Amino acid sequence: MYVSTLDLINFRNYSKLNINFNKSLNVFIGENAQGKTNILESIYFISTTKSHRTIKDRELIKWGSEKAYIGANVNRNSGKYLIESLIGNDNKVNFKLNGVKKNKYSDILGTLNTVIFSPEDLRLIKDGPAVRRRFIxxxxxxxxPKYQYNLAQYNRALIQRNNILKSLKGSNSNRITAEIFGEQLAKYGSEICEERYNFIKKLSLVSRLIHRKITDGNEEIELIYECSTGDFKNKEYTRNQLLSYYTDSIDEDIRKGFTAKGPHRDDLMIKINGIDARAYGSQGQQRTAALSLKLSELEIIKSETLEYPVLLLDDVLSELDIKRQKFLLESLKDIQTFITCTSFSELNNLNFESKDIFLVHGGTLSKY
Ligand SMILES: Nc1ncnc2c1ncn2[C@@H]1O[C@H](COP(=O)(O)OP(=O)(O)OP(=O)(O)O)[C@@H](O)[C@H]1O
Ligand SMILES: [Mg+2]
Structure with a gap:
């Protein structure tokens, strides 16, 4: 799949933009703060209905404007799609698919698949569990399609349970309500755990092969799902386990003032040659493992949707050594890729037959 055109109106520092993209490689070159990441962000937004940088959609609107518009034409094996989004300064976001208004984000998700890779992702192994959960x-x-719904329902119930826990300090009045939210957390939580478990199992297999190639067979990577309430066996088992946790822990959670366990505390264990790389991996090992995970993400989307997603590489080339850079770029032959960088020297290893280079300056693009 690929994005053939992008239109922006009052999005971040772009007043108006209309560009056609190359099916293979698109490079954005410019100095800092000119609008390179903003372009990738708009593509990511139309794909996932979210920004990768902010949860406040309003920040995407050009300062002084009331609305931002993003429109992208996407070509897939199954046909052509126009995805449009209008972001209002009341944080309301409307989406259209081929001109038809869609009320549910799940009707948009999956139309354009993207994988974003930025310097923060290189810290995927090193940073805390929240980053790894966000990746998954x-x-x-x-x-x-149902995952985002289940996660949203879970998070809503979690906020409500936490509010009740705080209000319950010293009284018993709302215990039953806390138990009701515990049931909801167990229901949606077990759905989330099951998907995470299946995904990590697959990710472990795919990344093992990729990681062997990057490390010339010197390192074996293994990924294990760390479910915060105990090993995952199956959905029903986890649902019961979560339910007993939310019931038994009410007193302790009231004392703490929050829900201490559940899918919102899950983690991903990354072992390299049998050792926990989160704690003991060298910086190089951690970065290579992050690269393996990101490349595996491309393969898993391909296996699920039968097409490679679009890849957004934000400032990562300069962060990788030559060997890893070459490995990354060689993996991208059939994938539409958007790369941002600040200088032409970063492009030395890009031997693509077809590429478009855009110069980015103060919210304008010009073809090089
Ligand atoms: N809502 C907004 N309205 C107008 N301008 C904005 C808005 N949000 C961000 N900007 C501006 O956009 C610019 C940042 O753009 P972006 O993050 O795309 O830079 P970049 O080219 O990727 O830079 P770097 O190389 O440092 O990563 C900044 O100048 C910032 O002030
Ligand atoms: Mg940037």
Whole structure:
């Protein structure tokens, strides 16, 4: 699949933009703060209904404007699609698919699949569990239509249970309501756990092969789902486990003032040659493992949707050594890729037959 055109009106620092993209490689070159990441962000937004940088959609609107518009034409094996989004300064976002208004985000998700890779992703192994959960959730949102719904329901119930826990300090009045939210958390939580478990199992297999290639067979990577309430066996088992946790832990959680366990505390264990790379991996090992996971994400989307997603590479080339850069670029032959960089010297290893280079300056693009 590929994005053939992009239209922006009052999006970030772009007043008006209309561009056609290359099916293969598109490079955005410009100095800092000119609008390179903003372009990738708009493509990511139309794909996932979210920004990768902010949860406040209003920030995407050009300062002083009331609305932002993003429109993208997407070509897939199954046909052509026009995805449009209008973002209002009341944080309301409307989406249209081929001119028809869509009320549910799940009707848009999956029309354009993207994988974004930025310097923060290189810290996927090193940083805390929240980053790894975001990685897993971001992927599952795109390939499993019900996942985002289940996650949203879970998060809503979690906020409500936490509010009740705080209000319950010293009184018993709302215990039953807390239990009701516990049931909802167990219901949606077990759906989430099941998808995470299946995804990580697959990710482990795919990344093992990729990681062997990047490390010339010197390293074996293994991924294990760390479900916060105990090993995952099956959905029903986890649902019961979560339910007993939310029931038994009410007193302790009231004391803490929050829900201490559940899918919102899950993690992904990454072992390299049998050792926990989160704690003991060298910086190089951690970066290579992050690269393996990101490349595996492309393969998993391909296996689920039968097409490669679009890849957004934000400033990562300069962060990788020559060997890893070459490996990455060689993996991209059949994938539409958008790359941002600040200088032409970063492009030395890009031996693509077809590419378009755009110069980015103060919210304008010109073809090089
Ligand atoms: N809502 C907005 N309205 C207008 N301008 C904005 C808005 N949000 C961000 N900007 C501006 O956009 C620019 C940042 O764009 P972007 O993050 O795309 O830069 P970049 O080219 O990727 O830079 P770097 O190389 O540092 O990553 C900044 O100048 C910022 O002030
Ligand atoms: Mg940037």
């Amino acid at each position: 959730d971001g992927e599952l949102n795109q390939i499993k």
